Amino acid sequence: MSARGTVTAALALTVASLLLVMLGLCVGSAGWEPLTFAHESASAIVWEIRLPRTLGAWLAGALLALAGAVAQGLFRNPLADPYLLGSATGASLGVAVFLVGLGLWPGLAVGWALRWGMTGAAFVGAMGAVLITVALARGVQHTLRLLLAGVIVGMVLGALAALVMFHVPEVMRALQSFMLGTTAFIGWEAVHLMALGLALTGLVAWGLGRNLDALSLGESTAASLGVALGPVRMALVVTLALATGIAVAQVGLIAFIGLVAPHLVRSFARPTHRGLLPLSAATGGVLLLSADVIARWALAPQELPVGALTAVLGGGYLLWLMHRRSW
Amino acid sequence: MKAPAIQAQALRVARGGREVIPGLDLTVPAGCWTSIVGPNGAGKTTLLQALACLLPSQGRVLWQGREASRLSARERARQVAWLGQGEGGGEDLCAHDLVMLARLPHQAWLASPSATDLVAVQDAMRLTGSWEWRERSLGQLSGGERQRVLLARALAVQAPVLMMDEPLAHVDPPHQADWLALVRTHVRTGGTALTVLHELNLALQADTMLILQQGRVMHQGACADPATHRALERVFEQRIAVHAVGAHWVALPVPAADPG
Amino acid sequence: MAERVWRGWAMRLVLLALTGAGASHAVTLTDDRGARLTLTAPPQRIVSLLPSLTETVCALGACERLVAVDTHSNWPQAVRALPAVGGMDDAQVESILALRPDLVLAATSTRALARLESLGLKVLALEPRTLEDFRRVVGQLDRALGTSGGPALLQGVDAELAAAATALTSAQRGTRVYFEVSSAPYAASETSFIGQLLARVGAANVVPGALGPFPKLNPEFIVRADPQVVMISDRTSGDLSARPGWSGLRALREGRVCRFTPAQSDVLVRPGPRMAEGARLMVACIQGRIPAGRS
Numbered sequence: 085m086s087a088r089g090t091v092t093a094a095l096a097l098t099v100a101s102l103l104l105v106m107l108g109l110c111v112g113s114a115g116w117e118p119l120t121f122a123h124e125s126a127s128a129i130v131w132e133i134r135l136p137r138t139l140g141a142w143l144a145g146a147l148l149a150l151a152g153a154v155a156q157g158l159f160r161n162p163l164a165d166p167y168l169l170g171s172a173t174g175a176s177l178g179v180a181v182f183l184v185g186l187g188l189w190p191g192l193a194v195g196w197a198l199r200w201g202m203t204g205a206a207f208v209g210a211m212g213a214v215l216i217t218v219a220l221a222r223g224v225q226h227t228l229r230l231l232l233a234g235v236i237v238g239m240v241l242g243a244l245a246a247l248v249m250f251h252v253p254e255v256m257r258a259l260q261s262f263m264l265g266t267t268a269f270i271g272w273e274a275v276h277l278m279a280l281g282l283a284l285t286g287l288v289a290w291g292l293g294r295n296l297d298a299l300s301l302g303e304s305t306a307a308s309l310g311v312a313l314g315p316v317r318m319a320l321v322v323t324l325a326l327a328t329g330i331a332v333a334q335v336g337l338i339a340f341i342g343l344v345a346p347h348l349v350r351s352f353a354r355p356t357h358r359g360l361l362p363l364s365a366a367t368g369g370v371l372l373l374s375a376d377v378i379a380r381w382a383l384a385p386q387e388l389p390v391g392a393l394t395a396v397l398g399g400g401y402l403l404w405l406m407h408r409r410s411w
Numbered sequence: 412m413k414a415p416a417i418q419a420q421a422l423r424v425a426r427g428g429r430e431v432i433p434g435l436d437l438t439v440p441a442g443c444w445t446s447i448v449g450p451n452g453a454g455k456t457t458l459l460q461a462l463a464c465l466l467p468s469q470g471r472v473l474w475q476g477r478e479a480s481r482l483s484a485r486e487r488a489r490q491v492a493w494l495g496q497g498e499g500g501g502e503d504l505c506a507h508d509l510v511m512l513a514r515l516p517h518q519a520w521l522a523s524p525s526a527t528d529l530v531a532v533q534d535a536m537r538l539t540g541s542w543e544w545r546e547r548s549l550g551q552l553s554g555g556e557r558q559r560v561l562l563a564r565a566l567a568v569q570a571p572v573l574m575m576d577e578p579l580a581h582v583d584p585p586h587q588a589d590w591l592a593l594v595r596t597h598v599r600t601g602g603t604a605l606t607v608l609h610e611l612n613l614a615l616q617a618d619t620m621l622i623l624q625q626g627r628v629m630h631q632g633a634c635a636d637p638a639t640h641r642a643l644e645r646v647f648e649q650r651i652a653v654h655a656v657g658a659h660w661v662a663l664p665v666p667a668a669d670p671g
Numbered sequence: 672m673a674e675r676v677w678r679g680w681a682m683r684l685v686l687l688a689l690t691g692a693g694a695s696h697a698v699t700l701t702d703d704r705g706a707r708l709t710l711t712a713p714p715q716r717i718v719s720l721l722p723s724l725t726e727t728v729c730a731l732g733a734c735e736r737l738v739a740v741d742t743h744s745n746w747p748q749a750v751r752a753l754p755a756v757g758g759m760d761d762a763q764v765e766s767i768l769a770l771r772p773d774l775v776l777a778a779t780s781t782r783a784l785a786r787l788e789s790l791g792l793k794v795l796a797l798e799p800r801t802l803e804d805f806r807r808v809v810g811q812l813d814r815a816l817g818t819s820g821g822p823a824l825l826q827g828v829d830a831e832l833a834a835a836a837t838a839l840t841s842a843q844r845g846t847r848v849y850f851e852v853s854s855a856p857y858a859a860s861e862t863s864f865i866g867q868l869l870a871r872v873g874a875a876n877v878v879p880g881a882l883g884p885f886p887k888l889n890p891e892f893i894v895r896a897d898p899q900v901v902m903i904s905d906r907t908s909g910d911l912s913a914r915p916g917w918s919g920l921r922a923l924r925e926g927r928v929c930r931f932t933p934a935q936s937d938v939l940v941r942p943g944p945r946m947a948e949g950a951r952l953m954v955a956c957i958q959g960r961i962p963a964g965r966s
Binding site: 298 | 485489492494495505512516
């Protein structure tokens, strides 16, 4: 009962999140720029641009970290990440196809198709990839088969995306920028969508928290404790796919957050999944928001690709962790 | 006469395309401890898993006269406590949380542990001597300590039937004795125990022994019965001999004949 | 009496209508996406996110109305002093909003299009890819900006193109050219804008249009086609003779390889008002006046 550790962690993460949000409101195209609403467009900049993308970064990080914690519990593998079932390459393929369509029919760049075209295509691609994986593994009965199917689907869809890029090289640059990840295009609608997604997937995952704990004991033991393996696994896969799909559609492919957040939580508390899931989400939010603020600040007005930054930071952390454990 | 705890009728189990158990009838009496023994590959683990309804099988498995497959998963979880062989995992949970998982079949979906649950967990952990390290995670414990936590988990379910597959892996002799006492207490208070053990000496301390060979029941009888001892020696091709030591029976390997 | 009052009112109404008509310059445009945009007055603060559009705006005489351009816009000299706010993939939404533009010119494939529109900015999406596109864009910009230099500009460009078209001697006409856009190799075929310019000056393109505007070719194709002249951008290519089989190319043996400088490449790839200069560069290359650099 490491309740004390859990509560401390929750408090620390809340404080960190609030501080980072305030920081995010002050970092803009000119670097450190706490706007004082002196001129009219200042209010628009802070409320319409900085606040939604700051909140969006936190929400996307939370979604990815939640998906990562679910993946690690479902597959009983500490190296599992949210993209295991092929959602990353599925989203890339979806965006590639959309960009090609946009080139062929510029009329797609209007109205709702413009607004939701790219994010919609990414989301459909991600969910479609998971669907194909589950179909390939013939259901969710065998975890190993699911993992293998995920790897295969990931590779095949990645190859298809590469073929699309080859055939229509004009989309290469746009696809690359999508894949590197950015929060620059997040508005209030995206924030509402991600908040809704987080609430939904978070609730379902939390409700299944004890089942995830039981699963960690092994499948026979979990079944002997009354866990309905099939339905529980399916629910977890759907939650994983949804959370990942929603996040990837809005911010692109951000590496490491889903992988690292649960481990970070475990390094300062030892909660069961009921505590691990919300703490992981909060940690993921803090991680991605920090990376986003750095990405906006370091070379303002240019923006570093946030996905590359999280990979560097996440990799650095893992290296440090390995170094510490070896002593 | 109490209804038998577990009955199998025409049980057939196939694994990986091969029929491991080609048709078996057996009765496990209630209120006593039955140990399942047999040479490697006899199908002991498969049989135990099939009796616990953890494997798909053909034929009927009856628990106290009722068809087990007709019960809900929760009811089944409350009837039989299962301890599997080599089922690791749960490395990141602290011992107390892990044992608390045993109370899952008794808890409502979103409820937090009740007082009953906490008492059950504490009792089980004290019985297995693992209460002192309840805050440590499994990854920090030795093999024997870990096994005792897992045993506590099985006990905390407080189910009338205990099914254990090689429960004494890595456990040292003093704690093996504790485990024996545990099982005896469980049986004395009306429970049933069904264990797969490869340590024949401990298996011979049970009430009844079930000898399995190539998926068939070769013999089922009291452990004190000489017929059982002979059947045991036969199944191991006379490479072991059963001797009386004080009030108990032990099986010792027969040394190979000296060539010189 | 009543008649005089009525006539007074009628006069006032007519005056109102006349002044109203003169003052309202409401222009409705349809951009390349098919979206309709209404401008009530000629825009005075313009952000351009495509270099060819920047050049066209300046050529129409509205250069001083630009408040920001994209990172690649570099002509005329005046726009280099303007703040650069990103490009097609990384337009800096916040910087653009802070400048309070009343018109944003972007390509149809600019990623920030939706975001800028949702923030209430007026966005005109134009993406000229061919000579005909350029003509259309000039007309639309002329209407949008309220300038009238469009027809003159087009006439001037046509005249210069015609002049460039006659520059090649009859012996030089039909010279077979290979234009490489980037090392992979990606070539410019007949259907691309570059291909159209080549056709105008009277050269022949070894890459047929059926392969698409910028096909990625097997280098063997170029060896077999054996072009007489190779046009290449200095930025992306390496040592041409190092490519297998290329040292035997006629163009390399005769030293007819033109390496365009970045400034020259910019002129060649943008369907803008400097296209005639691009045509002249091609003519210069065919006539052997562009240095080969290292090859």
